[in-house]
Structures are given as structure tokens and as C-alpha cells.
Amino acid sequence: MKRWPKEVQIKEVGPRDGLQNEKNRVPTLDKIAWINMLSDSGVREIEFSSFVHPKWVPQLADAHEVGQKLKRNPNVRYSALVPNKKGLELALEAGIDGASVFMSASETHNRKNINKSIDDTYPVLREVIEGARKEGKHVTGYVSTVFDCPYEGSVSTDDVIRVCDQLMEFGVDDLSLGDTIGTAVPSQVEQLLEQVLQRYPKDRIIMHYHDTRGMAIANIMASMEYGITRFDSSIGGLGGCPYAPGAAGNVATNDILYLLHGMGIKTGIDEKKVQEAAFYIQNKLGKSLPSKSLAYEAAQQ
Amino acid sequence: MKRWPKEVQIKEVGPRDGLQNEKNRVPTLDKIAWINMLSDSGVREIEFSSFVHPKWVPQLADAHEVGQKLKRNPNVRYSALVPNKKGLELALEAGIDGASVFMSASETHNRKNINKSIDDTYPVLREVIEGARKEGKHVTGYVSTVFDCPYEGSVSTDDVIRVCDQLMEFGVDDLSLGDTIGTAVPSQVEQLLEQVLQRYPKDRIIMHYHDTRGMAIANIMASMEYGITRFDSSIGGLGGCPYAPGAAGNVATNDILYLLHGMGIKTGIDEKKVQEAAFYIQNKLGKSLPSKSLAYEAAQQ
Numbered sequence: 001m002k003r004w005p006k007e008v009q010i011k012e013v014g015p016r017d018g019l020q021n022e023k024n025r026v027p028t029l030d031k032i033a034w035i036n037m038l039s040d041s042g043v044r045e046i047e048f049s050s051f052v053h054p055k056w057v058p059q060l061a062d063a064h065e066v067g068q069k070l071k072r073n074p075n076v077r078y079s080a081l082v083p084n085k086k087g088l089e090l091a092l093e094a095g096i097d098g099a100s101v102f103m104s105a106s107e108t109h110n111r112k113n114i115n116k117s118i119d120d121t122y123p124v125l126r127e128v129i130e131g132a133r134k135e136g137k138h139v140t141g142y143v144s145t146v147f148d149c150p151y152e153g154s155v156s157t158d159d160v161i162r163v164c165d166q167l168m169e170f171g172v173d174d175l176s177l178g179d180t181i182g183t184a185v186p187s188q189v190e191q192l193l194e195q196v197l198q199r200y201p202k203d204r205i206i207m208h209y210h211d212t213r214g215m216a217i218a219n220i221m222a223s224m225e226y227g228i229t230r231f232d233s234s235i236g237g238l239g240g241c242p243y244a245p246g247a248a249g250n251v252a253t254n255d256i257l258y259l260l261h262g263m264g265i266k267t268g269i270d271e272k273k274v275q276e277a278a279f280y281i282q283n284k285l286g287k288s289l290p291s292k293s294l295a296y297e298a299a300q301q
Numbered sequence: 302m303k304r305w306p307k308e309v310q311i312k313e314v315g316p317r318d319g320l321q322n323e324k325n326r327v328p329t330l331d332k333i334a335w336i337n338m339l340s341d342s343g344v345r346e347i348e349f350s351s352f353v354h355p356k357w358v359p360q361l362a363d364a365h366e367v368g369q370k371l372k373r374n375p376n377v378r379y380s381a382l383v384p385n386k387k388g389l390e391l392a393l394e395a396g397i398d399g400a401s402v403f404m405s406a407s408e409t410h411n412r413k414n415i416n417k418s419i420d421d422t423y424p425v426l427r428e429v430i431e432g433a434r435k436e437g438k439h440v441t442g443y444v445s446t447v448f449d450c451p452y453e454g455s456v457s458t459d460d461v462i463r464v465c466d467q468l469m470e471f472g473v474d475d476l477s478l479g480d481t482i483g484t485a486v487p488s489q490v491e492q493l494l495e496q497v498l499q500r501y502p503k504d505r506i507i508m509h510y511h512d513t514r515g516m517a518i519a520n521i522m523a524s525m526e527y528g529i530t531r532f533d534s535s536i537g538g539l540g541g542c543p544y545a546p547g548a549a550g551n552v553a554t555n556d557i558l559y560l561l562h563g564m565g566i567k568t569g570i571d572e573k574k575v576q577e578a579a580f581y582i583q584n585k586l587g588k589s590l591p592s593k594s595l596a597y598e599a600a601q602q
Contacts, residue, residue: 002491182597185563186522190303214512214556214593215563218519221487246600248593255515262486262516290593292515292549296483299547 005229007266009045010256011176011206012038014281015066016047016081017250018238020057024285028062032070034281038235039073041273043253047079047100047232051087067094077138083114085127098138100176101125103167105160106149109180113144122166129170141167142208146177146192147184150243157195164200174204176232179219181243182212186222193226208232209251211290212241216251217259231256236278236289252291254278306530308567310346311557312477312507313339315582316367317348317382318551319539321358325586329363333371335582339536340374342574344554348380348401348533352388368395378439384415386428399439401477402426404468406461407450410481414445423467430471442468443509447478447493448485451544458496465501475505477533480520482544483513487523494527509533510552512591513542517552518560532557537579537590553592555579 015035019026026034035048048070054061063080070078072095079098082088091099103121104110110118125141132139146160164175177196189207196205207223207230209216220231233256239249257271275297282289288298316336320327327335336349349371355362364381371379373396380399383392392400404422405411411419426442433440447461465476478497490508497506508524508531510517521532534557540550558572576598583590589599 004488183563185560187305187564211515211593212597213559214515214518214553215560217515218522218560221519221522241597241600244597244600247597252515258514259486259516259519262484263488292512292591296513296542296545296548299542299545 002225004263004265005224005227007229008224008260009230010043010253010267010269011045011047011230011232012043012235012253013047013232013250014038014235014238014253016050016060017232018234019059020050021239021242021249022059022285025059026281026284028065030284031062032066034277034284035066036071037273037277037280039071039076041277042267042269044075044268045077045079045098047081050081051091052081052083064090064094067091067096079138079140082128082132084124085131088128088131092135096137098140099128099132100140100142101128101167101172102142102144103163104144104149105163106145106152106155108151109145109149112151118163125167126170129167129172133171139172140174140176140206141172142176142178143167144178144180147179147188148181150181157192160192161195161199164196168200174206174230175200176206176208178208179210181241182210182216182248184209184219185215186218189219189222190226193223193228197226202227203229206230206232210241211237211248211251212244217255220251220256220259235274236282236294237291238281238289248290252289252294254291254294258293303526305564305566306525306528308530309525309561310531311344311554311568311570312346312348312531312533313344313536313554314348314533314551315339315536315539315554317351317361318533319535320360321351322540322543322550323360323586326360327582327585329366331585332363333367335578335585336367337372338574338578338581340372340377342578343568343570345376345569346378346380346399348382351382352392353382353384365391365395368392368397380439380441383429383433385425386432389429389432393436397438399441400429400433401441401443402429402468402473403443403445404464405445405450406464407446407453407456409452410446410450413452419464426468427471430468430473434472440473441475441477441507442473443477443479444468445479445481448480448489449482451482458493461493462496462500465497469501475507476501477507477509479509480511482542483511483517483549485510485520486516487519490520490523491527494524494529498527503528504530507531507533511542512538512549512552513545518556521552521557521560536575537583537595538592539582539590549591553590553595555592555595559594
């Protein structure tokens with residue numbers, strides 16, 4: 001039988017990647033109360049918001065206030081998405097512990113997402129990465145569409161690695177590789193990691209799966225076989241797919257915890273507290289979240 | 302990188318295991334039209350109904366009529382669940398190609414399910430197995446709760462093997478091992494298959510997963526690593542969990558096909574036709590089915 005990792009690190013991205021895809025606005029105080037619940041679950045990193053311009057993501061327009069008012073747990077790293085220098089200033093004021101920059105491995109997706117070519121995006125990210133590091137902040141580089149792009153189809157691993165190399169050179173602490181549209185199957189994960197792990201140490205790679213077609217848990221298993229022990233997830237599977245409204249988004253924290261704890265892999269996270277936080281935001285949004293293990297728990301109650 | 306099987310065989314159990322957990326009755330003619338759509342998808346086996354007494358499963362009270370009126374595709378094996386001798390007579394009259402018998406590996410689950418102890422169930426199953434084989438029919442033995450029981454908790458592999466041995470001795474062609482309540486994680490699959498495959502050849506073992514907590518696709522991957530190439534699934538994830546109404550049931554045929562075809566593994570099944578059949582039954586039942594890949598397709602339309 002196989003040897004699985006003893007411990008896995010989860011980064012909770014529900015308040016950012018989850019919420020940014022939810023239409024119904026969550027009031028700022030509710031959001032803070034909810035992030036405080038997450039802070040108390042044992043998770044070690046929470047991406048609590050995004051400092052992109054509010055016109056792009058109105059749901060997260062209160063990033064600054066959230067950052068300033070949330071109750072800090074000293075065991076949690078509070079990070080946020082930071083698009084540019086202006087965003088970094090606001091984020092630092094709001095008290096971030098970590099900044100995440102983002103870039104797509106696909107030229108067309110990057111242009112549609114941030115109105116710039118990949119090459120024109122580099123200097124902007126470099127400024128953020130260097131600025132954040134100067135302030136002693138942790139920096140994560142998100143690379144999106146590492147398998148498939150909604151516009152270009154299949155994305156070559158060479159394109160992924162080119163972006164990774166550049167972000168590493170700028171000084172990111174780690175890379176989060178995203179299956180942004182949730183198309184990947186485990187054989188694609190194997191192909192990517194086979195090449196990526198020849199260049200970077202395992203502990204600097206985070207895998208970021210979307211469960212749009214129900215493949216995320218299998219992809220996480222495939223990643224763990226390659227020694228990956230860091231994953232992003234969203235509580236309850238909160239969020240969705242901008243390319244198919246109604247479809248599922250980020251893999252659910254609840255489902256990952258069910259998997260890992262069931263396999264005897266430690267996360268330090270209290271499943272019950274994560275469930276409570278998932279029910280809380282589910283009620284605020286007035287809709288059921290896509291996590292099947294959460295739906296099971298809800299049906300039991 | 303790993304070697305995955307070239308080909309996998311799917312048995313469609315939606316019309317039986319799926320429908321039996323759906324409250325809204327589907328009219329017989331609609332059911333037949335739907336099974337005919339499935340027959341045309343390229344799938345090689347369909348469990349079209351159950352010959353248990355209608356008072357237990359009113360949804361499938363029309364098993365006899367369905368069996369007689371469905372349009373036969375010579376490439377499809379039409380099988381049905383058969384609980385006892387009386388059921389077998391009806392099933393043979395209805396023109397089954399295969400009979401499935403069922404037994405639980407857990408004493409309490411077996412008693413709750415069929416009002417008999419495991420030992421008292423053997424002679425009943427033996428009669429069905431021998432009777433069906435005498436008529437030249439294929440016989441599958443379902444063993445349920447092979448990982449966990451809703452009443453007893455963890456089920457030992459020894460208990461599973463005891464039931465398997467007995468059914469094999471009675472002459473079943475193959476065994477379908479069921480994660481009836483959808484609790485298993487891949488490490489449990491590895492533990493079970495490690496022992497099971499020391500006793501029986503791989504091609505006589507079918508894995509039957511429920512996706513109640515979203516683990517089914519990962520469990521299928523774990524099974525394929527052990528060389529298993531036969532799986533039961535239900536179109537769209539139709540069906541539910543009798544122990545948690547509202548939770549998901551059988552793994553969705555659509556999700557398995559997305560996985561397998563994405564990995565270049567052949568099934569002979571036309572995904573588009575399966576989607577159409579899933580949308581058809583979804584409309585008849587007036588509810589969305591749990592498959593995420595189906596929900597994605599629906600959102601795209």
C-alpha cells in the first residue's frame with residue numbers, strides 16, 4: 001500500500017476566491033464574524049479578501065475594513081490578493097501578513113482577466129512582490145489556467161513553467177498552480193507535476209483545484225502521490241465558475257478534510273468548526289453550497 | 302507516470318439503484334423511453350429494475366412490464382435485482398439477461414435491509430444463483446457495506462470476504478462490492494483490495510461507489526491502481542442516500558466518463574447521449590441531479 005503524507009496544509013480561500021464569485025453581497029460585519037469563525041478552526045492561512053479595484057469585484061470592496069477589523073489569531077497568516085502597487089499600499093494599511101499576486105499561464109486568459117499581456121503584467125507583479133517582501137510579508141504567486149484555458153484550450157506545461165520561473169525570480173515564496181476552470185483529470189496532474197517538480201521543491205508548490213466537474217478530490221490524491229502537501233480550498237465549495245454560472249467552483253474545504261482525516265492525514269483543522277462556518281455563510285447567502293460532504297451533514301441535521 | 306487501464310467497463314445502475322431512491326414516481330412508458338436512450342449510449346450493461354416486492358420499492362413495481370417492453374439492443378446485457386425464487390420467476394418471464402443478488406457484509410444492515418440474518422439469507426440467494434445459472438443467465442453478487450455500516454460502523458474485511466467466498470461458491474460470475482453509504486476514502490479502498498485481490502481475479506471484481514461525501518471519483522482512481530476495470534454508476538448521480546435524505550447517492554456515470562475519457566481510457570460510451578438521457582430523467586423528476594459535470598453542462602446551455 002502507498003505511503004501518504006502525514007500532514008497537509010490547507011489555505012482557506014473562501015473569503016476571497018469563493019466570495020468573489022457570489023452575487024449576493026455579504027454585509028461587512030457578517031463577513032468579519034465569519035472570517036473570525038474560520039480563524040478559530042485551526043487553519044493556518046486565510047486569504048481574507050482582494051485589493052483589486054472594487055469596480056471589478058464589488059463583493060470585496062470592503063477589503064480594507066475587513067482587514068482592519070478582523071480578530072487576529074496569531075497562528076493564522078492573513079493574506080490577500082494584491083494586483084498592483086496601489087493595491088499593495090491599501091493591503092499593507094489593512095494589515096496583511098501575506099500578499100498573493102496572480103498571472104495566467106494562458107495569454108488570452110491573462111488579457112481577459114487583467115487587460116494586459118503576460119509580458120506587460122510582469123513589471124506590475126514585480127513591484128508588488130518586491131514591495132511586499134521589503135515589508136517582510138509572505139508572497140504567493142498564483143498561476144492560473146495551468147491545465148486548460150477557457151479561450152485557448154489546452155495550456156502547455158512550458159508556458160506554465162515560463163510564468164513560474166519569472167515569479168520565482170521576482171522572489172515569491174511559493175507558487176499556487178490553479179486549475180481555474182476545473183477541467184483537469186489526474187493524468188494531467190501527473191504530467192504537470194512530473195515537470196514542475198524537476199524545477200522547484202515540493203514544499204514551494206501549492207495546488208489550487210476547482211471542482212467544476214467533480215474531479216478535484218481525485219486530483220488532490222494524484223498531487224499527494226507526487227509529494228504535494230499544500231492545497232487551497234474554499235469552505236463549503238463556496239464560489240462558482242465565471243464561465244458557467246451555476247456550476248461548482250473551488251474544491252470544498254469540508255470535502256478535503258473528510259478525505260484527509262479519513263486517511264489519517266493531519267491538518268490541525270477542526271471539521272466541526274469548518275462545518276459551522278459553512279452553514280453560517282450558506283445561511284447568509286441563502287443558498288446551498290456545492291460540497292457533498294456538507295450536504296450530507298445538512299441532511300443529517 | 303503511472304499506467305492506467307486502456308479500457309473500463311461501466312454498468313449503468315440508474316434505473317434500479319438510482320430510481321429506487323427517488324420519491325417521485327416515473328411513469329412506466331417514460332422509464333422505458335429513458336432506458337432505451339441508455340441502451341443506445343454504448344453502455345454494455347444496464348440494471349433496468351428490481352424484482353423485490355413492490356411494497357418495498359413502489360418506484361420499481363413495474364419491473365415486469367419494463368423488462369418486457371424495453372427495446373432490446375443486442376450489445377447490452379439487461380439485468381435486474383432478484384431477491385428470491387419468486388422474483389427470479391418474474392424476472393425470467395420479463396426476459397432478463399442477468400440477475401443480481403444482494404447481501405450485506407454487515408449483520409445489522411442485512412437484517413434491516415431484508416429482515417434476515419446473513420446465514421438465513423444464503424439459502425435464498427443460492428436458489429436464485431443456481432436457478433439463474435441453469436437458465437444460462439449471468440449472475441452478479443452485490444456485497445453491500447463493504448467499508449462501513451450505518452448501524453455497526455467499520456466493517457472488517459474478513460466479514461466482507463466471508464460473504465464473497467460464499468457467493469462465489471454458489472456460482473456468481475462476479476462480485477460487486479458496494480460502499481453503500483459513501484463513507485470510504487482511498488486508503489480504505491487500498492486496504493480492502495489488497496486482501497480481496499489475493500483471493501479473486503481482478504476481472505471478477507466490480508466496485509460500486511456512492512458519492513455521498515464526494516469521494517467516489519478518488520476511490521475509482523484508487524481502484525484502478527489495483528487493476529480494477531469494472532464500475533457501477535448511475536446516470537447523473539440519480540438516486541440518494543436512504544440514511545440521509547437530500548444527500549448524494551451513486552457515483553454519476555457522467556462524472557466517471559469525464560474522468561476516464563479525459564485520461565484517454567475507453568468505455569465505448571457516448572458522453573453526449575448519456576447527458577441527454579440525464580437531462581431527460583432530470584426533467585421527468587423535476588429536480589437537478591447531483592453530478593457536477595452534468596451541472597456544468599446544464600449551466601453552459
